[in-house]
Amino acid sequence: MKILAIVGSPRLNGNTNFLVDQALDEAAKLGATTEKIVLSQHEVSPCLGHDNCASLAACIQKDDAGWIIDKFYEADGVILGSPVYYLNVTAQMKAFIDRNYFPYKKNIRAKARAVGIIVVAEQMGIEDTLYTLHQFVDWVFFVGKSRRFVVSGYANKQGEARKNHQLVAEARKLGQKMVASLQQE
Numbered sequence: 001m002k003i004l005a006i007v008g009s010p011r012l013n014g015n016t017n018f019l020v021d022q023a024l025d026e027a028a029k030l031g032a033t034t035e036k037i038v039l040s041q042h043e044v045s046p047c048l049g050h051d052n053c054a055s056l057a058a059c060i061q062k063d064d065a066g067w068i069i070d071k072f073y074e075a076d077g078v079i080l081g082s083p084v085y086y087l088n089v090t091a092q093m094k095a096f097i098d099r100n101y102f103p104y105k106k107n108i109r110a111k112a113r114a115v116g117i118i119v120v121a122e123q124m125g126i127e128d129t130l131y132t133l134h135q136f137v138d139w140v141f142f143v144g145k146s147r148r149f150v151v152s153g154y155a156n157k158q159g160e161a162r163k164n165h166q167l168v169a170e171a172r173k174l175g176q177k178m179v180a181s182l183q184q185e
């Protein structure tokens, strides 16, 4: 069972990365193979919008989006983690979302049967950010609401989420729920 997390925060020691690590750690303890891809550590350029995807064998942009999307489509479970930036996902996450237009135009849908969503804000914008991520999930996966596990909460400075014991427990629980969900048929 493979669970892949895609993280949109550029802060490697930030709140989102910390919470995603908690979820993955719990999933690994229960036997899942886990991997985390932090988008800012790779080159994922914004979509160029030519809209010729359907007639092309591969995206014309030769950056890291191709292999990341391949892994994303093959994982049994995926976690999407983003802080709120100006009331929505970060630019890194939005670029990643837009690059999924290529498989979308080819009518390819991802394999994952469980999805986790982790969102952190200082004070506002969680609802719109969750809306964006849920809409994206609707486009990419055949995963209904009962197999989507969401954790969101408030933190700002690096390390703040770590001190929020309830949030940490919820993130760990998300990892457990994903494994349990993937163990069901």
Ligand SMILES: Cc1cc2nc3c(=O)[nH]c(=O)nc-3n(C[C@H](O)[C@H](O)[C@H](O)COP(=O)(O)O)c2cc1C
Pocket (backbone or CB within 6 Å): 009, 010, 011, 013, 014, 015, 016, 017, 082, 083, 084, 085, 086, 087, 088, 120, 121, 122, 123, 124, 125, 155, 156, 157, 158
């Ligand atoms: C460019 C930028 C925009 C932000 N916009 C918002 C926002 O709209 N609403 C909010 O509550 N917090 C906002 N924040 C605060 C972050 O969501 C908050 O610091 C979060 O904990 C960062 O997560 P991270 O540690 O995982 O990077 C913003 C931060 C930055 C750097």
